[in-house]
Amino acid sequence: MKKQIIPILSSIVAVILMAGCGTATLSSSADSSSLSSQTAEPSQSPEDANKLNIYTSFYPMYDFTVKVGGDKVNVTNLVPAGTEPHDWEPSTTDLANLEKADVLVYSGAGMEHWVDKVVGSLTNKDLVTVEASKGITLQEGHHHDEEETDQDEDEHEEESAYDPHVWISIRNAKAEMENIKNALVQADPDNTAYYEENYAGYAKKFDELDQKFTDQLSALPNKTIVVAHEAFGYLCSDYGLTQMGIEGLSADSEPDPARMAEIIRFARDNNVKTIFFEELVSPKTAEAIASEIGVKTDMLNPLEGLTEEQLAAGEDYLSVMEKNLATLVASLKE
């Protein structure tokens, strides 16, 4: 017995020591990086290495940050291209990077379920966290049955009660961008004018797009859309549309047969001519429903992430929303 205890004990001790050493190096590098950012106060001459290191949670945050921050910041997106962000978890590499980061931009409202845990576990106490959706009025994520019982409401309260897809409303997106701009100004006041100018430019574009949406969508006869998952709540509120999601607030599994029947009946009753699917999720269910009713399918992008191809082609929030508008108009005008 003694013979076996010693190797077991020593391996346990070895692992603990390694873990301890590991944390020490991480925190020391975090200290050194915060030191360098302090010394790199823009009162001196700003250099490449002294730009803010910003990590954004997923694509829209990345896009807004880049729009405002321009070339004064280093922005890295955490959720990789082509990956669905709802169930995504940061890896140990991501955590190591966050230890060395200056700013973490996330949307909030329950979208990034990992944020509290991760930020709490970091030793990097100088990390500035930006909840982009702060101040935005949140909607409740709701079921689609009109006969919603009190019990359903309570169950929802227990999970994330709110619809986290705030960025899909152009007006909200502008507000998120503003929150990000304010945070950048606070962290890097020397470049305030630059950030303000960028923001103003894009705010104007967002307003123009919003107007376009309002004009084109209000003229349409049909106001109901069937989508892959309930990602378009805020957009629907902005323009008087109704969404019916095949899946709920997060695209994680397939509907059961009763739900399938419900969606099909709903689509038939509301004269829906297109079933929308998403880039990042398998279109099988959408196709099954579409073929049942005899309508077509099309892609409506909830802007939860872009694929490698889209990024390479230089797409951004605005270009994708323009495409979404065209798709919506094409489908709803019948």
Added chain:
Amino acid sequence: MKQLLSIQDLCFAYDKEIILDHVNAEIMDGDFVGVIGSNGTGKSTLIRLLLGQLRPVSGKITILGTPVGQFREWPKIGYVPQVGGDAHREFPATAKEIVTLSEFSDIRFMRMPRRRHIDKAVQALKAVEMGDYQNRQLSALSGGQFQRVMIAKALVNEPKLLILDEPTSGIDAHSKKILFRLLKNLNQQGITILMVTHDIKETGQYVNRFLELKDQTICEVRIGEC
């Protein structure tokens, strides 16, 4: 008298352990031979060599005039394995279904058994006094009844030689008597029997001679010692 089985200078070893060392034996037509020996002396190994499942290190085994390696008419050899061996005691098949399986070479690959195959199976079951149990599942049979079905399975192809590996192990005394009497009957009808057994005393009255495996070799025994 015809020589059915001949073992000449047979040697066999598992890795470095020698099991059989220059073993010689002869089974003649009409014999009822008991193979005895303490545990681990290689009785089951000998059977597996006779059935061509193991290859000898050296020496020759001849079955029905043909060397074992080239022998192809295995239906002429009926084999009843040890109880609790690989055969499923709880298999849901009926006695009739199991016995029919044995007629494989007649039914042929990928074909369904015909009426005549099933009739033959029933006949074999009747020969072992299990005719009334033809539709009984194996799991519903006692140890002795199960063994009789296995014997019927070996008999269905009308073999010349019947090889049994400890057919009475784990079976109650009454069923044992029935089994031995059955075997004696079959022997008297012309089937040569080679039976590995532990029971010298009980089988003594049925067999016509014993072969004892001892010290890696075989010798003939007339109910005495080697």
Added chain:
Amino acid sequence: MEIFEFAFMRKAFLVGILLAVIIPCIGVIVVFKRLSMIGDALSHTSLAGVAAGLIGNINPVVGAMIACTGAAFGIEAIRKKIPRYAEMSIAIMMSAGVGLAGILSGFVPNAAGFNSFLFGSIVAISDFELKLVVTVSIIVAGCFLLFYKELCYIAFDENSARLSGVPVDLVNFIFTLLTAVTVSVAARTVGALMVSSLMVVPVACSLQVAKSYRQTVCWSITFAVLSTGVGLFVAYYRGLKPGGTIVLTGVLLLFLLFFIKAVVKKFRRNASKMVGTQAT
């Protein structure tokens, strides 16, 4: 009836019933070869194939089939080395498969696609999948009939079968292939987590009532079809996930059979007791 007005439900029933016919055929043999957990091992390994497919942009069902086939042959190879502990070979392969699936799942872009293989996707069957299931069903059913007695003999006593002239290695090879293909296709529709139960539970049910090997096969199919049909019905009208509903229906059926058997036994015993006392 309302449930059959929908094309997707008709497809679900068709696919479900076809699978309910072929899965128990594999199941009967697998149970008696003492490989009952093979459905689990193969279906979990198929997830590694699914993940690989989703990452590498191949059809994940094809990925599942390749992984399943590899695993099935791996199990057969290990079983030959350690025949007394056939179950261990399954556990070994399952560990390898699940471990690989775990690592690969970290690289899968879309969790929903992966999830649909865990729990099945019988409500959204594409035309490709329908054709696949029909083809596989015909092949498996055909082979099972062709090798009916060979498979029975091998499951009963492989050595005896070999001695009687059955081409055991060939039949085992084909059966392994059939098992792999069936599991990977079934995992797609009823879910990898459920396949194993569909293989074993209907067979367990049939052993309660069957009086011969042939009856065992027929009853296994009957119980599987029954569980599937009832399960789909209940899932539709109560809004439940079909995979789990089908399997639980099967389990409930099994308990019901146990209960009925116990009651019948007791009834018979009491009846014979009464006759006994009357006789004296």
